[in-house]
Amino acid sequence: MKEKYPLFQVMGKDGKWQDQTYEKELNEAKVKSLYYHMLRIRTYDQKGVALQRQGRIGTYVPFAGQEAAQVGSALALGEEDWMFPTYRDHGASLAFGADLDMMLLHWNGRIEGCLPSRKKHIMPASIPIATHLPHATGAAMAETYKGSKNATIAYFGDGATSEGDFHEGLNIASVFKAPVVFFNQNNGYAISLPVEKQMNSETIAQKAEAYGIPGIRVDGMDVLAVYIAVQQALDKAKRGEGPTLIEAVTMRFGAHTTADDPSKYRNQDEINQKREVVDPLIRIEKHMKGRHIWDSAWQSSLSEEIGEELDNAISRMENYQKPVVSDMFDYVFEKPTWTIAKQRQQIISRGGRG
Template sequence: MIQILNEDGKIVNEDAMPDLSDDDLVELMRRMVYTRVLDQRSIALNRQGRLGFYAPTAGQEASQLGSQFALEQDDFILPGYRDVPQLIWQGLPLYQAFLFSRGHYHGNQMPEDVQALSPQIIIGAQITQAAGVALGMKNRGKKNVAITYTGDGGASQGDFYEGVNFAGAYQAPAIFIVQNNRFAISVPVEKQSAAKTIAQKSVAMGIPGFLVDGMDVLAVYKVVQEARERAVNGDGPTLIETLTYRYGPHTMAGDDPTRYRTEDMDSEWEKKDPIVRFRKFLEEKGLWSEEKENEVMETAKEEIKAAIKKADKQEKQSVTELISIMHEELPANLKEQMEEFKEKESK
C-alpha cells in the first residue's frame, strides 16, 4: 500500500512527496474541512426533508479530493453517486448539487466549463462510459483524461471488467478509481472476491494497478497525478484502489451500518481520519490552526445556507418540461405522454 503520511501525520515516504506548494497544501485542507461540513449539513437537510437522495462522504475526503486536485479543468469526471464533492470542486455550483439530490433536471445540467456527467446511480455503469469518453479523447488528440469512481461493490460488476479491459486494449487515457470503503452497502469486501486486493485485478487486464492509503490525501494525489501523466503521454489507463472508510451509512435511504459494522471497526478507522492526520501534518509545518479551521467551517455553513435558499427558489419542474428536453425529436410514445400531461397540468 502506498502511503506518505501515517496516522500521526508524519511523513513515512519522503521520496514520494508530491511537488505541492504551501498554498496548495492549505487549499487541500480547506477543501476537506469544507466538504466535511457539507456532509454534516447535507445529512441534516435530508432528515428535514429538504434533500432527496444522499450518500454520506465523511471519511472519504482524501480519496475524493486528493484525486480531483490532480486533475485539469478539461479532464472529464464520471462520478458515482457518492462523488458529488469532486463535481463541486471541479466547478458545479453548490445549489445545483442540491437540486441533483432533489431529482430536479437542472441539477444535472453541467456548466459549460465543467466536463462531467451527472452522478451515476446504476452501480458500475460509469466505468464503461469512462472507457468510451477516454477513447474519444484519444481519437481527437486531446491531452486530457477521463476519470471515474466506484466503490468496492462496483468492482464486482461486469461493467467494471468490460470497461477497464476495453480501455486497456485501446490504451485509452482513463483513470479508474475504486474507493474500497470495505462494504458494498452491507457486504464485506472479503465476500465479494477471492482476490486479496482490487488493485491486483489490473494484472489480468495488462495495465498498471496501485493500492493506496485512501485516508492519506498526499498519497492519493501523487498516484493520480502520475496516472494522469502516463495517460496524456499515451501510456494508457490505470486502476487505483484507495483503501478508505465511510463513517456514515451507505445512503440516507434507510441503511443501518450498525447491523454489519462493529464499534471496534468504527473506532479503528476513526483513528485514521484523513482530516485529523493532515491537520497534524500542516500544524507541524505552521500552515494550519484551529482559528483557520473555524473560519473555513463558518464560511462553509454560510455558503451552504445561501445555496439551499437558491435551490429552494428554483422553479419546480413539470412533467412536460422534463419530457421536452429528453430528445431533440420526441418518439411517438413520449408525444402521447406529453399530450396527456399537458392536459393534466392545465387543470
C-alpha cells in the same frame, strides 16, 4: 498479494511524513488547498444528511470518510480533463469545480440540477453500477483521436469490480492504451455486502493484472498519497502510456444512502470508534501541525466562510422556482413511449403544472 501491492502512503496514521520524496510539490499552498476542499465537502455532506432528515431534499448519498480519496483525486486533474463520477462522488465533482447550486438542485429532485456542468468536463453521476467505465474509456479514446492531451478519470466502488462493464472498460482501455485512470474507492461495502463476501481477490489493485495494466494500492485516508498517485497515473496516461487502476482503501462512515439502515449489517459503535482514529481530516490536520503550517485562526475563518457559502446556496435552492411536473416525463426518452405519454397526461389532468 498485499505484499505485491503495498499500500502507498505519504503520511503515516499519526500525520508524520512516511515518504518525504514529494515534500516540495506538497508545499504549504497545496496542502492548504487540499484541506480546504476536504473541509468544504465534509460540511456540505453533513448539511446534505441533515436536509434529507428534515425532509428538505430527497434521498441523499453520504460520502463522509471518503473526502481524502475524492479531493486528492479531483485536485490532481487538469482543467480540461474528464471526470466520470458515481452517485457517491459529488464531493469529487465539487472539488473539481462542479456548480454548488446545481448540485443542490440535483438532490432536490430538479431537472435543472441534472444538466451537464457548465464549468468542467464532468459527466452526470452514474447510478447504474460500472456502466460508465466503458463510456469513460470511449471518452479517453476520443480525446486521443482529437490529438489532445486530456485524460479521463472514472470513479467506482468495490462492488462495481464484480460487474461485466468493469472488465470491458479496462480491457478496451488497455488494448487501445486509452488515457484513463480507473479510480476505485474500496470503502469496504457494496450497500450491506462486505468486500470479503464480494470477491476472493485479496486486493482490487491486483485485478489490473488481468488487463496487463499497472495496479496501485493507495491509502485512501491519506489525501497527499492519493493526490500523488493519481497525478502520476494521469501524467502517464497523458504521455500515451495507457491506463492505470488505482485502489484507494477507504471507509464509508455513514449509511449507503439515507434510505439505508447500516446498523442492520455493521456495528455502529465500532464504526464510530474507528472513525475517530482514521478520519482523513484529522490526519491532514496532524500533518499540518507537525509542519507548523496549521493556523487555527485560518481554520476558523475557513469554516465560517464555508458555512456561509453553503447556507446561502441552500436558501437559493429552497427559493428556486416551483418544479414543473412534466419534467419527470419529458427527459426519459427523446420521444415518449405511449405509457409515459399517458402517465404525463394523467398527472397534468389532475392539476399538475405541465
